[in-house]
Amino acid sequence: MNRPAVTIAIGPADPPPTLIEKAVVGAGATLSDLGEARGLIWAGDAGEFPDELPAGVEWVQLPAAGVEDWFAAGVIARHPGVRFTSAAGAFAASVAEHALMLLLAGVRYLPEHLRASDWRQQDFFPHVGTLRGKTVTIVGAGGIGRALIPMLVPLGAHIIAVNRSGRPVTGPGIPSSVETISADHLGRVWPHTDHVVIAAPATPATRHLVGADELARLKPSSWIINVARGSLIDTDALVAALASGAIGGAGLDVTYPEPLPAGHPLWSLPNAIVTPHDSNPPQLRLAAFADHVEANVSRFLEGRPLLAPIDPARGY
Amino acid sequence: MNRPAVTIAIGPADPPPTLIEKAVVGAGATLSDLGEARGLIWAGDAGEFPDELPAGVEWVQLPAAGVEDWFAAGVIARHPGVRFTSAAGAFAASVAEHALMLLLAGVRYLPEHLRASDWRQQDFFPHVGTLRGKTVTIVGAGGIGRALIPMLVPLGAHIIAVNRSGRPVTGPGIPSSVETISADHLGRVWPHTDHVVIAAPATPATRHLVGADELARLKPSSWIINVARGSLIDTDALVAALASGAIGGAGLDVTYPEPLPAGHPLWSLPNAIVTPHDSNPPQLRLAAFADHVEANVSRFLEGRPLLAPIDPARGY
Numbered sequence: 001m002n003r004p005a006v007t008i009a010i011g012p013a014d015p016p017p018t019l020i021e022k023a024v025v026g027a028g029a030t031l032s033d034l035g036e037a038r039g040l041i042w043a044g045d046a047g048e049f050p051d052e053l054p055a056g057v058e059w060v061q062l063p064a065a066g067v068e069d070w071f072a073a074g075v076i077a078r079h080p081g082v083r084f085t086s087a088a089g090a091f092a093a094s095v096a097e098h099a100l101m102l103l104l105a106g107v108r109y110l111p112e113h114l115r116a117s118d119w120r121q122q123d124f125f126p127h128v129g130t131l132r133g134k135t136v137t138i139v140g141a142g143g144i145g146r147a148l149i150p151m152l153v154p155l156g157a158h159i160i161a162v163n164r165s166g167r168p169v170t171g172p173g174i175p176s177s178v179e180t181i182s183a184d185h186l187g188r189v190w191p192h193t194d195h196v197v198i199a200a201p202a203t204p205a206t207r208h209l210v211g212a213d214e215l216a217r218l219k220p221s222s223w224i225i226n227v228a229r230g231s232l233i234d235t236d237a238l239v240a241a242l243a244s245g246a247i248g249g250a251g252l253d254v255t256y257p258e259p260l261p262a263g264h265p266l267w268s269l270p271n272a273i274v275t276p277h278d279s280n281p282p283q284l285r286l287a288a289f290a291d292h293v294e295a296n297v298s299r300f301l302e303g304r305p306l307l308a309p310i311d312p313a314r315g316y
Numbered sequence: 317m318n319r320p321a322v323t324i325a326i327g328p329a330d331p332p333p334t335l336i337e338k339a340v341v342g343a344g345a346t347l348s349d350l351g352e353a354r355g356l357i358w359a360g361d362a363g364e365f366p367d368e369l370p371a372g373v374e375w376v377q378l379p380a381a382g383v384e385d386w387f388a389a390g391v392i393a394r395h396p397g398v399r400f401t402s403a404a405g406a407f408a409a410s411v412a413e414h415a416l417m418l419l420l421a422g423v424r425y426l427p428e429h430l431r432a433s434d435w436r437q438q439d440f441f442p443h444v445g446t447l448r449g450k451t452v453t454i455v456g457a458g459g460i461g462r463a464l465i466p467m468l469v470p471l472g473a474h475i476i477a478v479n480r481s482g483r484p485v486t487g488p489g490i491p492s493s494v495e496t497i498s499a500d501h502l503g504r505v506w507p508h509t510d511h512v513v514i515a516a517p518a519t520p521a522t523r524h525l526v527g528a529d530e531l532a533r534l535k536p537s538s539w540i541i542n543v544a545r546g547s548l549i550d551t552d553a554l555v556a557a558l559a560s561g562a563i564g565g566a567g568l569d570v571t572y573p574e575p576l577p578a579g580h581p582l583w584s585l586p587n588a589i590v591t592p593h594d595s596n597p598p599q600l601r602l603a604a605f606a607d608h609v610e611a612n613v614s615r616f617l618e619g620r621p622l623l624a625p626i627d628p629a630r631g632y
Contacts, residue, residue, distance in 0.1 A: 117573035259435035
């Protein structure tokens with residue numbers, strides 16, 4: 001009943017990162033030199049990638065979510081018989097965790113708590129909210145949105161996911177109770193949702209997706225969280241809505257302009273939380289890549305479809 | 317195939333709270349006067365409870381988690397043929413959500429972010445942590461602990477639950493990957509855990525459960541969250557550990573002394589978050605009670621065991 005060992009090489013670091021070695025071995029594969037490898041986990045840059053690969057290499061895992069550099073360097077085109085996968089989706093969990101943190105901190109009134117220097121329990125009571133029974137609309141159902149949904153479900157939130165097609169969002173930990181609507185119908189959502197999380201790509205169509213009109217239709221208790229790109233929100237309209245109390249608050253890991261200049265009103269508004277685009281900091285990326293490697297090595301061993309396959313024709 | 321309607325009365329409010337009416341009807345029962353009711357949902361105080369109940373009443377749902385007042389008023393003893401249930405566990409979810417908020421805010425360095433007035437992304441990067449792959453020890457596996465576990469699981473945390481028996485903690489949304497240890501072995505946990513959430517009752521045995529020795533064995537990145545009672549932590553030892561950087565920080569919804577006096581060092585330490593015991597504020601309690609009522613009316617209709625049955629002999 002012995003199955004031949006599946007051999008995987010790691011490049012180019014010497015020695016390769018321990019976390020990546022652990023991931024490969026943890027998935028059940030055997031580490032080898034590139035000459036004997038069926039798979040290659042690449043932890044370096046596009047410029048360092050070998051010109052030629054041994055004939056035994058069937059699959060290459062790249063370390064980035066966006067692989068424009070590898071296409072530009074000709075890496076994909078040079079190896080037409082090899083399957084490439086990217087790390088798309090691997091870094092979404094950290095950003096989703098950050099979005100959850102910002103939303104919970106807002107809803108539970110943490111910024112004002114942190115400014116307090118005495119107990120005043122009765123003053124705080126009316127301002128402490130919950131996500132239980134509340135509707136959270138997640139605009140964008142890519143990796144971040146799909147990672148955030150399972151984090152919100154156990155808190156008892158009702159979730160509306162917004163994607164382009166309106167086809168029900170599916171994935172691990174996403175229950176059928178999640179409502180999916182198409183971006184065309186987003187206008188109907190604003191008066192009904194309690195909170196909004198922006199996790200959609202920045203395109204000409206999503207610029208100022210949230211402007212004065214949308215903010216005016218939210219509730220005075222609504223928090224809006226942005227972990228996508230600053231340009232999706234009209235910053236001036238947001239500042240006005242925060243200053244007037246038209247909405248409850250904003251939690252922003254991204255801003256427009258970015259970096260947000262010193263002296264900008266968002267730094268001093270009491271109901272704005274700004275984090276400097278640090279929801280996915282460098283020191284967390286290696287561990288996230290290792291998780292992705294372990295999942296893909298398992299899939300490779302078992303002959304299942306790999307995560308984040310790169311389509312040479314599509315360019316990503 | 318008609319099933320006879322199960323009739324439930326609500327007392328004593330006139331009119332009764334809409335949320336409770338909705339819960340009863342939502343579970344599939346019919347609202348009725350007390351005279352025709354098989355069940356009674358009591359939304360008032362112990363002192364207002366009727367001296368006698370019509371013979372048709374089989375079950376009474378009380379609105380409190382702790383029912384000492386009802387025992388003291390003789391309500392339980394006066395109705396020996398009636399099943400009573402409390403609201404034990406109903407309010408745990410809000411406290412668990414608060415604990416999650418405090419832990420995430422700490423791990424992701426939110427207090428320092430809120431003090432910032434410029435971007436400084438490179439300064440923040442190294443301090444933003446994650447719960448993914450980290451070990452969170454929850455001391456106390458009662459309602460709050462068991463509500464918190466399913467909230468932490470989708471974040472990728474490894475969970476150690478500590479209870480008296482060491483028997484595996486079970487419940488809705490609690491996977492078998494949760495490690496349970498008995499309180500006798502808690503001493504082994506401190507050097508291995510990343511973070512600690514205190515959710516155990518205050519008893520003579522749990523006073524200063526966390527003191528200087530325990531804090532010294534945690535990591536410089538560890539956060540300790542207390543949503544139970546202030547007396548479980550030695551406050552002076554905690555202040556010393558926070559001031560020296562021996563631990564990462566503390567998120568406290570309860571303190572000793574409580575209320576925490578103005579001028580206490582916990583108000584000004586940059587790595588302490590204090591909320592004034594407001595994790596379960598009055599305005600959230602009715603909605604939580606309604607959820608509990610809906611669950612118990614469903615169980616009553618289906619003849620399943622009721623949540624939080626009161627044992628007249630045990631006194632709770």
